[in-house]
Amino acid sequence: MEYEDLINLGIAFGLGMLTGLQRQHADSKMAGVRTFTLIAMLGVLSGMLSRVYDSPLIMPAFGLVLGGLLITANVIKNGRSDTPDIGQTTEVAALLMFAIGAYLVMGERMIAVVTGGALAILLYLKDKLHDFIEDLQEKDLAAIMTFAGISLVILPLLPNETFGPLDVLNPRSIWLMVTLIVGISVVGYFIYKFMGARAGTISGGILGGLISSTATTVSYARKTKESGAVHIMAAFVIVAASAVAVIRVLVEVGVVIPQHLPAMILPLLAEFLVLVGICVWIYLRMNRDDSVESVPEPKNPAQFKSALIFGLLYGLILLAVAFIKQEYGNEALYGLAVISGLTDVDAITLSLSQLMRQDRLEISTGWKLILLASLSNLAFKGAMAAVLGTRKLGRWIGISFGLGIGAGLLIIWLWPQNWHL
Structure with missing residues (x-):
């Protein structure tokens, strides 16, 4: 058993829940705590599959599928609303969370953890950052x-x-x-x-x-x-x-x-x-x-x-x-x-x-x-x-x-x- 892979899965689970918690608290219609956790774990598993089968195509394929799902969800969400939301924060955060999960396996774990933590903090500070910029x-x-x-x-x-x-x-x-x-x-x-x-x-x-x-x-x-x-x-x-x-x-x-x-x-x-x-x-x-x-x-x-x-x-x-x-x-x-x-x-x-x-x-x-x-x-x-x-x-x-x-x-x-x- 690869204990390093279990550790990576655990880290991805935690980072996904942390980011998803913030998105769900912000009442995001695209993805919440469960979706972000699954996306992070999908990134880890795609990295593992790429390593096991020594293929450079597996991770991009999963990434494209995820991107297609996000586009489809965005089209459906905006099609049902009279005031379309043109913001892309949740979509970009989801793609980044997938990349973080993959990088836990293929790159430096510390960089992935810091990036995931910074993502959650940046999302949480949205209102404060907007107020700060307006006061500049x-x-x-x-x-x-x-x-x-x-x-x-x-x-x-x-x-x-x-x-x-x-x-x-x-x-x-x-x-x-x-x-x-x-x-x-x-x-x-x-x-x-x-x-x-x-x-x-x-x-x-x-x-x-x-x-x-x-x-x-x-x-x-x-x-x-x-x-x-x-x-x-x-x-x-x-x-x-x-x-x-x-x-x-x-x-x-x-x-x-x-x-x-x-x-x-x-x-x-x-x-x-x-x-x-x-x-x-x-x-x-x-x-x-x-x-x-x-x-x-x-x-x-x-x-x-x-x-x-x-x-x-x-x-x-x-x-x-x-x-x-x-x-x-x-x-x-x-x-x-x-x-x-x-x-x-x-x-x-x-x-x-x-x-x-x-x-x-x-x-x-x-x-x-x-x-x-x-x-x-x-x-x-x-x-x-x-x-x-x-x-x-x-x-x-x-x-x-x-x-x-x-x-x-x-x-x-x-x-x-x-x-x-």
């Missing part, structure tokens, strides 16, 4: 189309080879990092679209860190000038956004050098926990009656000009890191990390990660430089908060970021090299 503004569409152009048009066209001095400038690699940063910003932007205007204090800090902790600092510092009573809550949001920015750095490192993440994650997580502890302390001191109006609405996160500037900045920092390391050694990189981190942690993080991926920079040095750049950015945001906000906000941020920077420097200085996952 012109700049939202511009963000989507620009990101599509950046990732799906420009990226594949760039050469995947190194050019220039020090052999570190790879156009495709550089643009891939641009795609990563723009993608993170776009995700944060559309999370804001879903909940930004209704975000509470904690959510405001999280969203601020995901979109831009620097922009969040500027916005909330200015709000304390308008209403000085909210300085403690503004301090909480600013520190929370900065804590989330550390997680953003970890995500970038994990995408570029996932194999080295276990050696780097603990000291960066330690700094994150320090900032979280400071957030808890501020939250306990906060007057719950205070309120900050809302998370500042971000600009279009996928502007081509901004993406191009980031790409140039990333390439320059990548070149500078390689040059300084070659000419002056690792010690000189600490100064570059401080300067680069003042306004943009992403570029220096990705540049250092690329060098670590190419084994041009030691992991034990790389995480220290990334953390130092993050601390430099904390100092820069603290200075902005002091200049743009009230004195009370300046004191809260000075104490909070002072503790965070002090803890980070101690981590860089004292963290044992053998403390890693």
Whole structure:
């Protein structure tokens, strides 16, 4: 007995029931839970028959028969109705479910399962997706189309080879990092679209860190000038956004050098926990009656000009890191990390990660430089908060970021090299 085939039948049964349940709940006249389950199992059996008889014609034959049945059912359904339904969602879903069943046997099981699950979720989210699309503004569409152009048009066209001095400038690699940063910003932007205007204090800090902790600092510092009573809550949001920015750095490192993440994650997580502890302390001191109006609405996160500037900045920092390391050694990189981190942690993080991926920079040095750049950015945001906000906000941020920077420097200085996952 082929237990793998039994497992495939069981998976097809489950995926078919899941999709059919949604279709029947949506009152589909074409197919419901039983029909979709049978279609998925038919796909598995057609794959088995094709494998047993070594014939490439069996699956297409079953697929054509299924297509004919769907066409016939569609004609009968619309012929009995005064208002014909021209939608093809159920028909396409049925054909896809047949293909998923066949792919369980002939292809990768994980891909088939993920596709089946995604199909069920997509069908379930129909109304929410329609509402979301109707609410899109012109700049939202511009963000989507620009990101599509950046990732799906420009990226594949760039050469995947190194050019220039020090052999570190790879156009495709550089643009891939641009795609990563723009993608993170776009995700944060559309999370804001879903909940930004209704975000509470904690959510405001999280969203601020995901979109831009620097922009969040500027916005909330200015709000304390308008209403000085909210300085403690503004301090909480600013520190929370900065804590989330550390997680953003970890995500970038994990995408570029996932194999080295276990050696780097603990000291960066330690700094994150320090900032979280400071957030808890501020939250306990906060007057719950205070309120900050809302998370500042971000600009279009996928502007081509901004993406191009980031790409140039990333390439320059990548070149500078390689040059300084070659000419002056690792010690000189600490100064570059401080300067680069003042306004943009992403570029220096990705540049250092690329060098670590190419084994041009030691992991034990790389995480220290990334953390130092993050601390430099904390100092820069603290200075902005002091200049743009009230004195009370300046004191809260000075104490909070002072503790965070002090803890980070101690981590860089004292963290044992053998403390890693």
